[in-house]
Amino acid sequence: MKFILVYIVISANQGPSAINAYGSETYDDIFQCFLAREELSEAVGNGNGNFKPNTQAICVATDK
Numbered sequence: 001m002k003f004i005l006v007y008i009v010i011s012a013n014q015g016p017s018a019i020n021a022y023g024s025e026t027y028d029d030i031f032q033c034f035l036a037r038e039e040l041s042e043a044v045g046n047g048n049g050n051f052k053p054n055t056q057a058i059c060v061a062t063d064k
Contacts, residue, residue, distance in 0.1 A: 001063065003026065005037055005040065007040065007044075007055070009054065010054040034059060037057045
């Protein structure tokens with residue numbers, strides 16, 4: 001099983017949207033995905049795995 005990192009943004013004008021945070025990249029295990037989530041929180045969030053209000057990132061299992 002592989003995992004993708006999905007970044008969710010809730011906008012007042014458009015409602016929720018979700019994107020694969022790193023394009024088509026997948027991770028071989030949940031731990032690699034969590035590390036990427038941590039890096040994303042440093043880049044666009046508050047760091048330390050925390051995200052700004054109306055945003056969140058999750059690791060989703062995929063068979064693709």
